[in-house]
Amino acid sequence: MIPQATYTAPSTEIESNPRAALWPNYKPPTELVFTHGVGSELFSEDGTAYLDFLSGIAVTSFGHAHPHLVKALNEQATKLWHTSNVFRIPAAERLAQRLVESSFADGVYFANSGTEAVEAGLKSLRAYQAANNHPERYRIIGFEASFHGRTMASLAAAGNPAHMKNFVHGDYGFDQAKWGDIASVKNCISESTAGIIIEPVQGEGGIRPASQEFLKSLRELCDEHDLLLMFDEVQCGVGRSGTLFAHEHYAIEPDVMAIAKGLGGGFPVGACLANEAVSSSMQFGSHGSTFGGNPLAMAVADAVLDLVLEPSLLKDVNSKASFLVKELEALTIKYPQSISSVHGLGLMLGVKCVGENTKLLLELREHGLLVGKSGDNMIRLLPPLNVSQAELERALTLIETVLQNTEVT
Numbered sequence: 001m002i003p004q005a006t007y008t009a010p011s012t013e014i015e016s017n018p019r020a021a022l023w024p025n026y027k028p029p030t031e032l033v034f035t036h037g038v039g040s041e042l043f044s045e046d047g048t049a050y051l052d053f054l055s056g057i058a059v060t061s062f063g064h065a066h067p068h069l070v071k072a073l074n075e076q077a078t079k080l081w082h083t084s085n086v087f088r089i090p091a092a093e094r095l096a097q098r099l100v101e102s103s104f105a106d107g108v109y110f111a112n113s114g115t116e117a118v119e120a121g122l123k124s125l126r127a128y129q130a131a132n133n134h135p136e137r138y139r140i141i142g143f144e145a146s147f148h149g150r151t152m153a154s155l156a157a158a159g160n161p162a163h164m165k166n167f168v169h170g171d172y173g174f175d176q177a178k179w180g181d182i183a184s185v186k187n188c189i190s191e192s193t194a195g196i197i198i199e200p201v202q203g204e205g206g207i208r209p210a211s212q213e214f215l216k217s218l219r220e221l222c223d224e225h226d227l228l229l230m231f232d233e234v235q236c237g238v239g240r241s242g243t244l245f246a247h248e249h250y251a252i253e254p255d256v257m258a259i260a261k262g263l264g265g266g267f268p269v270g271a272c273l274a275n276e277a278v279s280s281s282m283q284f285g286s287h288g289s290t291f292g293g294n295p296l297a298m299a300v301a302d303a304v305l306d307l308v309l310e311p312s313l314l315k316d317v318n319s320k321a322s323f324l325v326k327e328l329e330a331l332t333i334k335y336p337q338s339i340s341s342v343h344g345l346g347l348m349l350g351v352k353c354v355g356e357n358t359k360l361l362l363e364l365r366e367h368g369l370l371v372g373k374s375g376d377n378m379i380r381l382l383p384p385l386n387v388s389q390a391e392l393e394r395a396l397t398l399i400e401t402v403l404q405n406t407e408v409t
């Protein structure tokens with residue numbers, strides 16, 4: 001017999017704190033709730049329009065409710081949601097083929113998030129070494145101030161002590177090198193090293209593009225020692241940097257690459273791309289996901305790719321980015337007491353604050369502009385890739401208004 005539930009009235013705690021039943025691991029502003037979005041704008045419950053230059057952290061790359069994406073999702077929703085990878089998913093086969101044709105890769109694994117795509121990639125580095133008679137090569141070199149997501153191995157790869165505390169104990173098989181310091185990478189290499197993971201443009205840790213020389217040296221080091229080079233392009237990939245993948249700026253190819261954020265335009269999806277040697281070492285049964293690559297995610301990601309691969313898109317991203325950088329740099333000269341420099345690639349931009357970045361972020365939000373924060377005291381701008389010139393100008397006006405009127409130092 002299953003016991004009957006008795007009705008309990010909602011507790012007063014829920015009434016006074018609508019988030020009481022959620023884990024307290026997030027802390028959104030209490031009074032602000034968005035009901036819908038159109039293009040680059042989000043609308044709150046009271047009808048206020050906000051210009052969304054955060055894009056759900058580089059996710060809604062074509063803004064909100066883009067007709068092409070809505071159509072793809074709606075059409076798929078009436079047909080088939082899920083079968084699991086027990087059966088063929090033709091949309092996944094097709095999307096993988098498109099990604100392969102547009103990149104260095106020969107094989108793709110679909111996941112549901114960035115950190116899962118990273119995990120798959122980390123496993124593939126070890127799988128490759130094991131498949132090539134080097135099971136002893138399992139250690140992976142990561143970089144300080146990196147971010148690879150919140151699963152255990154991703155935490156260990158990034159090595160951020162604040163994120164790892166209480167969660168990652170002992171040696172997870174990762175070593176930590178200094179950003180931009182090839183000697184420190186060399187110091188980490190041992191008989192047990194399998195590969196290196198790096199964000200070509202660091203996102204969370206401060207908007208920091210790697211230098212040409214550094215990435216080139218990493219590639220050479222990997223080739224020399226038969227190590228694999230993995231790029232985490234979860235944030236900087238899929239058009240965000242002004243090229244389809246950020247590493248194209250450097251003309252350096254990885255062996256493995258994780259992507260996610262912009263890939264689904266807001267639908268959760270991630271992917272790990274790899275060259276033939278690595279792909280083929282992920283044999284039957286080596287990895288898997290119940291949801292990964294499901295028909296809904298594939299339909300939307302395929303539609304996102306339609307938009308990213310439109311011939312003028314990347315050119316437009318670059319010209320908008322140059323305009324935005326030029327104008328922001330002018331503001332650093334006009335308001336040096338508040339902002340000091342502009343960083344990034346394409347429409348993944350960081351503005352370094354003189355005072356506390358949180359203060360500037362809150363002021364901007366008060367004025368109707370949503371931005372993010374990043375390490376190194378940055379304000380992070382991640383507007384939709386299809387943002388209009390008028391919206392860029394509106395954002396710049398809002399930023400200048402805030403810099404003029406308030407003490408953000």
Ligand SMILES: *Cc1c(COP(=O)(O)O)cnc(C)c1O
Pocket residue numbers: 113114115116118147148149150199203204232233234235236260261
């Ligand atoms: C956001 C992010 C991740 C993690 O993605 P989730 O979808 O949150 O798991 C990993 N790497 C980078 C570079 C990211 O920016």
